[in-house]
Amino acid sequence: MNPRRIGARQGLLALAATCSLFVCASTARAQDAASSAPAMASPETTTQLNDGLTLVTRKATASPTAALEVWIKCPSSGYGAPRPGLARLTALAIVEQKSGGSSLRTDARAAGAQVAVSVYHESTEIAILAPSYVSGSLLDKLVRESLHPQLDQKAFDAARQRLAAQQVASLDMPDEVLRDSLFARIFASGPLHDSSYGDPRTLTGLTLADVTSFATRAYVPADEIVVAVGGVDVSDVAERTQAAAPAAAPAVAIPESSVASYTDAPLSLTRSSIDVGGVALGWPGPPIADERAATAMDFLSDYLTHPTEGVLSKIVNAAASGADFSGQFVTLRNPGVFYVTASGDKVDPTITVGIIRDAMRDALRKPLSDEEFARARTAYVNHLLGSMQTAQSLADNYGWYFSQGALPYSPSSTDAALSGQYFTAVQSLTPQYVYSIASRYLQAKPAVVILPRGPIHVSGGP
Template sequence: MIRAGAGLTAMLCASLFLFESPADATVERTVLPFGSTLIAAPNPNVATATVELWFRAPSTGYGHPVAGLARYAALAVAASKGASGSTLSQSVKDLGGTFSISVYPDALAVAASVPATADAAVLRSMTAAYFTPQLTNDGLRAGLRDAVVAATQKSFDPQVTLRDAIFAAIFSEGPAHYPTLPENIVALSTLSAQDVRAFASRAFRSSNAVVSLAGNLSANPASAVRGGRVDGQPAAAPVESLLFGAPQSVRGSFGEDAIGLGWRGPPISDARACTAMDFLSDYLFRDETGVVARVAAARYPDAYFSGQYITLHDPGVMLVAIAGKNDVSISTAALESVVRAQTPLEPSVFAAARTAFIYHILADTESPADAADNFGWYAVEGDPAYAPSDDAGKYVQLAGSLDPQYVAQIAKRYLVTPTVVTLTASGK
């Protein structure tokens, strides 16, 4: 998945070769006739392929913010019958694949994982559907039905609920201030068909798309791309959201007691600092192996705990989500661990943690779906070469350059005063 950069230790290099890497083959990059960027990471040693389209677009739309609009529009396109008489989502299922849509404050991804050799057919259908979007009334109704389900599921998900609350408390304006899934469908249901079509036409332009492919791919995948519009418009710039002046504490309610902690991190342009934040997230919060995660699992096995650094254009966010009756105790352990991280680790401890960190990065980007996600995410956030799956190895070289003093310096700079969200169980 990632080629080791020069200067990594022999121990690290040994761990790298435990995986057969898709990035051992050259990553192909192509600018397509209608302005799309295509990134392909072929790996003939797997049985599946992943096809993804990524678009920079505010999740709330381009005018008055409407939570869930981007997802609604994307689903409506996938559920609208095209010239073939079938919907895109059904076509993917007929080929034995799975179809999904992921929405972030500043971007969205349409993805299909399919058996090997089916990638070209799916890429043709997917680009035809999104690059020249045709939304039918049936497709719009299906998109609205999905919004009802998503809103219901979100109300039971502590991670999504806390993430949305932390982002709302860090960002004062812009799409990051609003949830990517609707709290309810009232605002969505008042939109006209023309409102949704206008968003789709602006967001799903071929010149605004990154085509991300990974796995067992057909030869010359660029030839399968269909559709596209010559509109003279370049790709959209990274979508920005404004920040509150200082970290704050907010309260709310949820189905159980929960606490969220959030810290503003470096922009993606400071790639080494972002990598240090990823290391800190891995060392402290990674499920099963992180310092705090192990404490939470051992002492409070019924509690929910997760933590990650989210690399964004500017700024990134370190996010910790905790739910359950011991949320305060786990939160205290997390905050204490962050304070300790501001003191350099012992060299031997740090070396072992850095080796584990890069090993985890390899594992987390091994499958075609993970690799395609990886390329698409870093491309829309502004630095495609920084993707850990990239064959040039920029990310791994930066990871190998980390040292105890630098990581402690980054922790001291960014992990100081968190934004805190405290949710109390309904009925308390």
């Protein structure tokens, strides 16, 4: 599952035109409800250029806007010795770089568009959400700057200033702190171990030469995808992208992330700037290559942690009124990660860990009945389709699944009939199979991180 379905979109607002989908009583009714939204989008066009660059275009008429995105497969902490924050600093510098007297950021703002940089452990996204009538010129600017990064000291300095501010802001967000700390607990090394924001000490030591070297290695056509969805001319997008396509270059493998030998003894964190309690629990899951198992984990994620209907969500929210609870299975190359977080003024970390673990055991003690499973799967399909009602959300899915090496498995690769690899995998699920996946991955001991209210030293077992 694309992590953006749970977290807030950084820097971009939702499109104005959306369609609401409601939980139906049967799969047939879910198909009927789904047909209205996917029908607004034409079939996708996927092309791989001679240099290895991938292009996905899809015309969608629900709103006069265009989602223009470039995604790059790359480790957020760089190649070789880890330098957390390097990928984010590089992407921010690209957005700040001036060419022709203006930067991508200033051109987007002048046209009434929004530009955003999103960096994940193993991918970077540079995106523009624009009115359709200016999408052509902004696409030119986006692909020119992103596919041919040429950075100077002014762009680097501006990017470093922005990243320093983002680092400070991220420490005031309990969900960010908990999630980053949980991944550091689960993974002993590799890009999944480190926060994409990095830290002030690493940032101070990074130079323009570091950023330039990283861009040269990471920003190569074979590891890049251009996505254009919405009010776009498919042929025009193809011509503009092909005109800007760089020469082929060798791709560099992303370092592997090794799973740590952790126990379920909680790791306590010190974050003096946060005055709320919080917890995070996480379990390594199946790799994206095991599509059926990964889909089962997506289903379980929805069944357990949907904000209003999830089994765990209801229990945690009842126990701690006003708690900010969320959970998700993040689809990754190997392994994926299922995690939950809860934070808030009324969250007692020790009690909440026990509540979550007990609720998980109760919910997964046996397979769902056929009737309950059918209802839950219908609900999941509706929730999933409800998260794919904008050009931006469709584009995001293409980019995310490309970055994990499974573009055809993207939920966006579907139509009104719910064809495609992802929804075929959803329909293949059975109560017994889902139970077997839950037993294999979610009955193991979790990694546990707690955020006590008030300062406390870091402690916990290995």
